[in-house]
Amino acid sequence: MLRFAEASKPVEFDPPLLLAPMAGVTDRDFRLLIRRIGGVGVVTMEFISSRALVGGHRAVTDLMHFSEEERPLAIQIYGSDVETMAEAAEIVEELGADICDINMGCPANKVLKGCAGAALMGDLRLAERMIIAVKKRLTIPLTVKFRIGLDETRRNYLELGKVCEASGVSAVAMHGRTAKQMFSGKADWSAIARLKETLAVPVIGNGDIREPEDALRMMAETGCDGVMVARAATKNPWIFRQTEALMSGGEVPMPTIGDRRDLILSHFRMVARRESSRFALHKLRKFTGWYTHGLPHGRKLRQRINSLADVPTFLAAVEEFFEELLERERAA
Numbered sequence: 001m002l003r004f005a006e007a008s009k010p011v012e013f014d015p016p017l018l019l020a021p022m023a024g025v026t027d028r029d030f031r032l033l034i035r036r037i038g039g040v041g042v043v044t045m046e047f048i049s050s051r052a053l054v055g056g057h058r059a060v061t062d063l064m065h066f067s068e069e070e071r072p073l074a075i076q077i078y079g080s081d082v083e084t085m086a087e088a089a090e091i092v093e094e095l096g097a098d099i100c101d102i103n104m105g106c107p108a109n110k111v112l113k114g115c116a117g118a119a120l121m122g123d124l125r126l127a128e129r130m131i132i133a134v135k136k137r138l139t140i141p142l143t144v145k146f147r148i149g150l151d152e153t154r155r156n157y158l159e160l161g162k163v164c165e166a167s168g169v170s171a172v173a174m175h176g177r178t179a180k181q182m183f184s185g186k187a188d189w190s191a192i193a194r195l196k197e198t199l200a201v202p203v204i205g206n207g208d209i210r211e212p213e214d215a216l217r218m219m220a221e222t223g224c225d226g227v228m229v230a231r232a233a234t235k236n237p238w239i240f241r242q243t244e245a246l247m248s249g250g251e252v253p254m255p256t257i258g259d260r261r262d263l264i265l266s267h268f269r270m271v272a273r274r275e276s277s278r279f280a281l282h283k284l285r286k287f288t289g290w291y292t293h294g295l296p297h298g299r300k301l302r303q304r305i306n307s308l309a310d311v312p313t314f315l316a317a318v319e320e321f322f323e324e325l326l327e328r329e330r331a332a
Ligand SMILES: Cc1cc2nc3c(=O)[nH]c(=O)nc-3n(C[C@H](O)[C@H](O)[C@H](O)COP(=O)(O)O)c2cc1C
Pocket: 020, 021, 022, 023, 024, 025, 046, 047, 076, 103, 105, 106, 145, 175, 206, 207, 208, 209, 228, 229, 230, 231, 232
């Protein structure tokens, strides 16, 4: 059980496993899918620009719908202007999120140039003012997600962690890479261990969880209070349920081909219902790439779908692919 205290509306969840925010991925459909499979403590929305949120931009407010079934849900905001971030946090709470998270780890140039995301690690005084101002507007827990630092010469995560704790955040999450590394190299779990030793608030470890066993290993090696998973959940949406089973000493459930087919098709039908055809196709192609990773003949399907021009044909091709796989399985 993990508790985000330090708020008048604390949040408790079990298991201590979190779906990381991923822009373009952790939308409502994907969060619901993960929640329905189970084993996840908190799901997080893709990051939201505080400026667009405060400005009431339609594209952003449309993105922010969620359902009761997803709770507890964290909404992550980013920005560089303290007052805009505070206003955005207030909206996040009004919308009914359970947790508000500030992004201080995004290494994308577009975000860094606006002095948001990981750039805030280069200006801890601004980061501190922002956290304090945001915290003042919230009764739900505030968390901050960051990286080790901007680059190898500026690994100031301990300082930022202390700033977060002194400013009343409920927990911090750290991806064990510098912003400069983006996704290269290996996540440095020893830094997560050091952060955990330094802080009293819960520390969520993040970076390079590929298999359920990795989550247990991260907890054992770093002492972190919770584990956040991003990329592995796109290839294996069962990873949370599998990790939960492993944590409680049970057998790791392995999805069958039939389970995979059902999951993919139900996800794709959700996408097709909600998105315009062009956008849906783009999304379906992206997810098919992930979901069929490691499946026999997956590459054949991935090649085939590139030439399919509409959603019904796409769904039929996916169905046919799985029918063939199941047929082969039955025949074997
Ligand atoms: C496609 C993609 C989108 C991401 N979007 C966000 C985001 O919106 N906010 C954020 O804090 N991190 C974002 N991240 C970083 C992840 O949350 C996570 O910190 C990182 O991928 C390391 O975890 P992993 O090794 O489990 O993937 C994103 C990562 C990916 C791959």
